[in-house]
Amino acid sequence: MAEALLDVSGVTKSFGGFVALDSVNFEVRAGERVGLIGPNGSGKSTLVNCIAGTLRNERGSIRFQGQDICGYPAHRRIRMGLARSFQIPKPFASMSVLDNLCVPLLYAAPAHQGPRRVPVAEEAKHILDQVGLGDKAGAMSGGLTQVDMRKLELARAIAARPKLLISDEAMAGLSASEVDEILTLLLGLKAQGVAVIMIEHVMRAVMKFSERIAVLVAGRKIADGDPQEVVGNPEVVKAYLGE
Amino acid sequence: MSNKTFTVVALAIALALAAVTQLIPNEYFFTAAYTVLLFVILATAWNILGGYTGYVNFGSAAFFAIGAYTTVFLYNAFKAPLLVMIVAGTLTAGLAGLGLGYLTLRLRGVFFAIASLALAVVLYVFIVNWDYVGGARGAYVLQPREIPFGLPRYIHLIYSVQLVMAGLAIVVARAIEHSTIGRGLAAIRDDELAAECSGVPTLRLKIFSTMVSCALMGMAGTTFPYYLSYVEPSSAFSLSYAVYSIAMPLVGGMKSWIGPLIGAILLGSMQQLVQVMFSLGAWNLLIVGVLLVLFVTLAPNGIMGWVESWRRRKER
């Protein structure tokens, strides 16, 4: 088997006395679509933060493309092609929607993509069209609706031209049709060879999206494998439904 | 405004202001204009960190005084030429900014703000106890008898130098604003975590903008000893510099280089007017303080904010 794109092994993180992640192992191969699920407070977001570099894990190693990235600040990781979206959208509120995308296009994408072939604004517009925000390019990002903010959040992550994109609950609170929109968007990334980790509570979306599902409960990974098998796993059922 | 228009307009204004040295005989005009230009530099410099990056610097007076006291030191030590003093003062202030930024910009923004204020007091105490630069008594820096470029009086030279420096500050601020760095700074101001996660090296950019901003404030201070021929710590470290440098961008608008310029010209001219009318400095400071509070609460985007929303309404 080829080397994994992302290789998390033995990662542990605690806050004070609370152990949020307890030696978690987790792998993603290039172009793979992985669902990461688990009840609230199970450590999903902490894991994302450790991988993206906004939190530092105490033990364990995180390797991206074979390189140990544990000591790297977040901006360096995204420049290597490891992008994430935020659960609560964090737009650059004083900028237009288009300018929001220019930030990663200018700062992250060139680092691993080499010199630019098309002008930044054009590339940004292209991504906006792709996520369905093309007509809002000139609008101020602070005034967008919830769905559009989620789309912008994903678009900005895509603009970093990542090899791995972590989508952190991009669909929470959206209607069924809106969920489908975002799902189509994420599925489209497969064609570009982007691996995606989808963290989600909307099970319908996770099942439809994932080639593989990993389950975190109380900071431990209790299952990892084929979606159908994982959902049938008695331990997973117990964790979700209680005794 | 395109680069071409900016260059043409800026050159025209600069030439007009330079020609003034030959046309206006009244020396008071230059004293007043010096102060306004000083304010332009301070406001523009402050805004590079405050407006573009979103970090409040309360230590404007400290960096201004670093510039002024570099001049005093070089005057006492070597009688160095003015240009050397300007360069040295700018660099020293920039280094101080770099140090302060390196120590505190890893922490939350408020710590930087408080530390900048603290730096002002530490430096003040340091200068008061440093006899070589005059200590608490202050130091005399005599204007040279020979005035270059055939200018009639020394104040004309100081005014012209200040004019060039103000122009430089604006050009630097504008260049940063329109560059990739400027976009990164704006991202930091809007959401630092999201900026970092978009690939912006936030710490490095913050330190950079602190350094540039502080260096320009130091530059503004280098001519100050020659302006009065005399410097003492409490005038060089006056808190009013800090208040003015914050108030002017807030009144003018902080998003672009033009805001601080407008704010500085408005508040600077107003200050001169009030000075003439009441000849009481405290009223000036009161007005600036009140304007600062009024604008920050009622018109947080300043005058340029009004202009922008008025433009947008017109477009519709």
Added chain:
Amino acid sequence: MEISTALLANAIIAGLLLGGFYAAVSVGVSISFGMLDVVNIAHPAFIILGSYIAYIVNDSLGFDPIVVSLVLSPLFFLLGMALYRIYYVCFERRGQESLRGLAFFFGILFITEVVLVLVFGVDYRMVTTRYSDVTLRLGEVDFPMRLVVPFLVSVSMVIGVQLFLTHTFFGRAVLAVAQDQLALRLMGVNPVRVKELAFAISIATAGVAGAFLIVIQPVQPAIGREYIGLVFAVCVLGGMGSIWGTLLGAFVLGIAESFTSTFFGPSWAPAVSFGLLLATLAFRPSGLLGR
């Protein structure tokens, strides 16, 4: 220089007495900055305002300044409520506290100072009390009453604040505001209301501390600035939001300042607090008692 035990003992006692006063000066910021996350750099302005009010009443009616300040503290409480209202509506609610909120408080600080200059001028004002010129001597150590009285009231006030915060429902709500606003809402407590009242308390302590200040030394409008660094130094040094930490930080700073004045000369003293602040920020930003 020969360092005599008497000199040393006097420096330590003077430092402790000063430290007690610094605790009163800083406890308000410990609440507003440490617990409520409101960076009120105008805090020293209210201290000076307190000094002047104590001065006016003392000067015209002859009442003891500290008693006056305690009686009038509800006024400062109301002032604090009003100020927080403005701050909340204009900045906190809009998420603009970091830049504009700071500038706002800076403006308030400046306005207060200038108004005091316009009304009272830049002369130093002082008060006289029955204990102003009394000094107790124990062995070779001096206990000047103008320091001892503020010290005692101040330490009691700080301990009172700590007990209030840990032993009342409202106090625990204040402590929770910084941690978990949602939990407060679920308990039916309005976090904004809690912050408003807590901020009011912090301003009330500033008013009282102002009376201590003018008992200890003559006051003029501009000296408020010297306390900006001091209050934040004490807060950060002690560990954000910890009242015991504030008390400890105040004593450390008091002793450091007293040693500096004794051994290097009083003109260096103001640099101590700021130096300590910069050093703490650089090397141990979580403070002495912080995690």
